[in-house]
Amino acid sequence: MTSRALQRLWEWLCSAPGALPLEQRRSYEVIAQTFVLASLGHLLFACVLIGLQIPLLIVLNLACVATNTAALMFHRRLQLNRAMSVKLTATLLLITLSVWWIGPDAGFEYYFFLLLCEMLISDMAARYKIAVSAVIGSVALATLLMAPHFTPWMLEAAAFRKDIRLTNLVMVFLILGLILWRLHAITERCEHHFRRDATYDYLTKVLNRRAIFHEAEMLWQQERDFTLLLLDADHFKQVNDTHGHTAGDEVLRHLAYIVRGALREDDRLGRVGGEEFLIVFPDSTREEVLSVASRIRRCLADQPCQLETLTLPVTFSMGMAAAKEVTSLQALIDMADRRLYRAKSAGRDQLVMSDLEIIGPAAVL
Known part of the structure; x- marks a missing residue:
């Protein structure tokens, strides 16, 4: 019963609207599932931070869950650029502050590459991708170049820095692996629909x-x-x-x-x-x-x-x-x-x- 309810919730959150053309459904569902997976990742990471006793990052991760939820709602209304902008802004802010507060060797820089990957697999216009990729690159470069010249604000986290770095590395691989898995699964399903539409008559369902x-x-x-x-x-x-x-x-x-x-x-x-x-x-x-x-x-x-x-x-x-x-x-x-x-x-x-x-x-x- 619970699994069926969760499945219906997943479909409601991630399924493309029926009026959306088939060629756009793959990107829509991939990005929608990315928002959901990112929210789950932030929740999981917040649980890890509770164990490491870093309350400020816990709050920021929970804030990212809220912004990802807002982005998903924009996405469901087909406000795609706004949804991606909200998600990227919140995540960039979290990554930058995490690098400054804990230090440049805690593994938070890995998430810049994850953001870039999410942008490239989206179905946004080319000029939007170029502009946002430039922003991500600029923020990442400025953050990583300037961070070593300043003392981390959260010195008490130094003892856990190796644990945080390992956690970040595992989380990036986990989220990236899930995104690529869902991308493959959705692509296979869309390719099946394309092959079906190219082979069968839409009205009678016999060969065309x-x-x-x-x-x-x-x-x-x-x-x-x-x-x-x-x-x-x-x-x-x-x-x-x-x-x-x-x-x-x-x-x-x-x-x-x-x-x-x-x-x-x-x-x-x-x-x-x-x-x-x-x-x-x-x-x-x-x-x-x-x-x-x-x-x-x-x-x-x-x-x-x-x-x-x-x-x-x-x-x-x-x-x-x-x-x-x-x-x-x-x-x-x-x-x-x-x-x-x-x-x-x-x-x-x-x-x-x-x-x-x-x-x-x-x-x-």
């Missing part, structure tokens, strides 16, 4: 035009025997004109669902046009293709598309072409297209198997 033709091209290059079946929904324009495009989209989803359920395990289905679908049958016989076409027709007859109280029966005109009939892939596609057009001309709800053979719905069923 490029992907289904790629399947056919791979089979052709492998010189395998395969068959194409091109399907076109009959009178689909009337559905859009009469009931609207929303109803048309539901019909297309229903058609894809029906066809997908009628296929064999190795068959591939793609949407190649508005209401056109293409099935690729690897290593298939004429009888197997005819059997699939029969199942599609039977399922469409038994399960018409239902939209609340509205029933929209739809049929397919089909054109079939086998690879062994032609000498090129383009000729194969053109043949399937010609036969589909002939099925339309013959009265629709027809399957043209060859130039001399047309099979009507009664024959297939």
Whole structure:
């Protein structure tokens, strides 16, 4: 129960808004998780400082938790530059004061590199990155050059300086490792979405035009025997004109669902046009293709598309072409297209198997 609540809280804090484009979601989620991880790091470091009895740094670390929380809220409102500016300002102040109060050999300088890493992986504009990187570099250089010339304000921390340095080193590696791990995980997820969007039709969730033709091209290059079946929904324009495009989209989803359920395990289905679908049958016989076409027709007859109280029966005109009939892939596609057009001309709800053979719905069923 607790783990589920924490997971929901993590998703609420770090998940990108639904309206955000996919190409920006990776950076948004990485930076949001950086704010959360930085807050947890400051809390953990505050616990270490309690053991070392350095109260002022405890207060500063807790203040950084508050500023990271504020930055995360700005980030959730897509005020990205303001969020990063708040986080960087507070952290730079903490690092600088820590170096001055404890000394330049306590390991706080490591956090300058961590800040620079956070800036570079963000999705900020290039000019913003350059400006902020210059600020981080200038503050780091000034702090490290001037600190050795002054006596640390917290001399009582000298006895713990080695412990603090080791703690800082461990914390930097821990936070940096977590950031890079989350960056990798989020990048993998976004790449999966990109590959999915590049392969599948957004509406019907079947292969898109490029992907289904790629399947056919791979089979052709492998010189395998395969068959194409091109399907076109009959009178689909009337559905859009009469009931609207929303109803048309539901019909297309229903058609894809029906066809997908009628296929064999190795068959591939793609949407190649508005209401056109293409099935690729690897290593298939004429009888197997005819059997699939029969199942599609039977399922469409038994399960018409239902939209609340509205029933929209739809049929397919089909054109079939086998690879062994032609000498090129383009000729194969053109043949399937010609036969589909002939099925339309013959009265629709027809399957043209060859130039001399047309099979009507009664024959297939």
